[in-house]
Amino acid sequence: xxxxxxxxxxxxxxxxxxxxxxxxxxxxxxxxxxxxxxxxxxxxxxxxxxxxxxxxxxxxxxxxxxxxxxxxxxxxxxxxxxxxxxxxxxxxxxxxxxxxxxxxxxxxxxxxxx
Amino acid sequence: xxxxxxxxxxxxxxxxxxxxxxxxxxxxxxxxxxxxxxxxxxxxxxxxxxxxxxxxxxxxxxxxxxxxxxxxxxxxxxxxxxxxxxxxxxxxxxxxxxxxxxxxxxxxxxx
Numbered sequence: 001x002x003x004x005x006x007x008x009x010x011x012x013x014x015x016x017x018x019x020x021x022x023x024x025x026x027x028x029x030x031x032x033x034x035x036x037x038x039x040x041x042x043x044x045x046x047x048x049x050x051x052x053x054x055x056x057x058x059x060x061x062x063x064x065x066x067x068x069x070x071x072x073x074x075x076x077x078x079x080x081x082x083x084x085x086x087x088x089x090x091x092x093x094x095x096x097x098x099x100x101x102x103x104x105x106x107x108x109x110x111x112x113x114x
Numbered sequence: 115x116x117x118x119x120x121x122x123x124x125x126x127x128x129x130x131x132x133x134x135x136x137x138x139x140x141x142x143x144x145x146x147x148x149x150x151x152x153x154x155x156x157x158x159x160x161x162x163x164x165x166x167x168x169x170x171x172x173x174x175x176x177x178x179x180x181x182x183x184x185x186x187x188x189x190x191x192x193x194x195x196x197x198x199x200x201x202x203x204x205x206x207x208x209x210x211x212x213x214x215x216x217x218x219x220x221x222x223x224x225x
Contacts, residue, residue, distance in 0.1 A: 031210055
């Protein structure tokens with residue numbers, strides 16, 4: 001069974017704090033993704049990575065950065081949290097190539113920025 | 115600008131009824147059309163998917179209908195059950211890296 005785990009289920013942070021969200025997958029997937037989920041907007045891609053140390057911006061990268069130092073781990077960083085970053089954050093992973101059609105999601109981290 | 119438009123936002127169906135969720139896309143380069151199911155407190159999980167070379171795919175009570183010329187596809191849940199109550203997302207993808215999701219449909223199946 002594919003397992004994607006996220007370090008926290010719930011987080012409460014203050015405006016201006018630096019926030020780290022961690023994601024680990026155990027399936028040796030090449031690709032990893034960070035999305036945010038907001039009601040009425042679906043899932044929007046923040047960043048993705050197709051290899052260690054490689055990263056690409058998604059549709060809404062402003063205010064975020066990422067790090068992928070190991071294949072199984074993909075971190076999302078909010079350099080200075082703001083209230084409009086209150087959201088559900090979902091990590092996903094997939095294989096490359098033809099096997100990469102399916103993305104496997106973690107349970108999500110619900111972040112509240114006060 | 116949403117590349118995949120999904121409707122309705124919410125849907126209430128009686129047990130045993132048919133649930134229908136519709137999606138439309140613009141980019142003809144999309145090559146793979148999955149549906150994801152999300153229960154409260156869980157991440158989305160793949161439910162069923164279709165490629166544009168077929169017009170219909172059925173897995174148990176779940177069917178995707180695909181209309182390539184209209185750039186539309188839909189999910190039909192036959193004999194809907196309370197356990198089907200969840201949020202459903204359609205997506206359009208150019209595998210493996212480009213996947214665009216619809217806004218989601220919250221389905222409630224009443225007993």
